[in-house]
Amino acid sequence: MIAIPEATAETVKVRKKQKVRRKIIVNAIAYSFIAIYVFPLYWIIASSLKRPGDLFSYPIKLFPSPITFSNYTNAWNSTDFPLYIRNTFFVAVVATTLIVLLSLMCGYALAIYKYKWMSIIFMCIISTSMLPTEVIMNSVMHVVRGVGLYDNLWGIIIPVLGSSSNILIARQFFITVPSSIMESARLEGASELSIFFRLMLPLAKPTIFVITIFSFRSRWNSYVWPLIALSDPKKNTIQVALRNLVGAESIDWSLLLSATAISIIPMFIIFLIFQKYIFGEDASVGIK
Structure with missing residues (x-):
């Protein structure tokens, strides 16, 4: 040794x-x-989970004792929660589906097709992310009113479909895909649409799931635009409904906190469903 x-x-x-x-x-x-x-x-x-009288008790208790679920029952019964959840779920699912599809298609085109004017289009798309939402909100509202989508759930879906950040994410993924895969598919007679839907989308699963989570979260938590674009209380989304629980002179904190906890549950479920795909999938699956 x-x-x-x-x-x-x-x-x-x-x-x-x-x-x-x-x-x-x-x-x-x-x-x-x-x-x-x-x-x-x-x-x-x-x-x-605390009783209303225990919320502001001193000393502060980190753990609720005794635990009560009556606040959730009151929150569910005091407002039309099922309606607000349906409205928000419709907006979030439809908008997320369209955002994912459009972002992937746009990102694929910007990454694969090597035309000079493509770079100009890409820069124009990215430059829109530099504009605060408040700057373009007035113009968007004029367009929404002009096409008759004011006070319509589609009026809060269509304006958010062009997401520059999601297009950037999709483009950066497709740039990493070897061009030999597409060239082999073209030699075998596959059309561009067939290459995109049957070859590229399966490879882009991790990217799809990332965009899905980000888009669903943004649409579920959206507050300002639904507040402006909707006037019928029956079309309110969950975040606008939560704001309406705040009174002019007093706030029922037990009701507001339990309603907020209920609104978090769908996002938590979505994350549990998709986290294994984000952290477990290999972006290079199928590439040889």
Whole structure:
């Protein structure tokens, strides 16, 4: 056996200790950030399970005792929650489906077809992300009114379909796909639509799921545009309905917190469904 010099062995021990310390520090920082993000969600759920008289009791209780679910029953019965959820679900599902399809098609065209004017179109699309929503809201409202979509759920779906960030995500993925795959498909007689739908979309599964989660979350949590574009209370989305629970002089915090917790459930379910595809799928599946 080769003997390790004492100085070298000592150096190895020191490096191992330093590595362990760095790992502990990095993990501590990571868990601290996780706690910062998770605590508000925990506080909403924990507070929604408290009795109204315990919300502002002192000292503050981190854990509800006793636990009560009557707040959820009151929130569900006091407002037309099923209607608001249906409205929001319709808007979120339809808008997300169209956003995913249009973003992938646009991103595919921008990545695959090498025309000079394609770069100009891409820059114009990206430049729209530099404009605050408030700047173009007045113009969008004029268009929505002009085509007769004011106070219509389609009026809050169509204006959000052109998402520059999702187009960028799709384009960056398709750039990584080897062109030899498409060339082989063309030699076998496949049309462009067939290549896109039968070859590219299966490869783009992780990208599809990422865009789906981001788009669904944005549409589910959208507040300003539905508030402006809808006037009929029966067409309100969930976020507008939550705002209406806030009174002019007082706020029923138990009702508001439990209603907010209910509105979070669909997003939580969507994340549970798609997380395995985002973190488990290999973007290079099928590429040889």
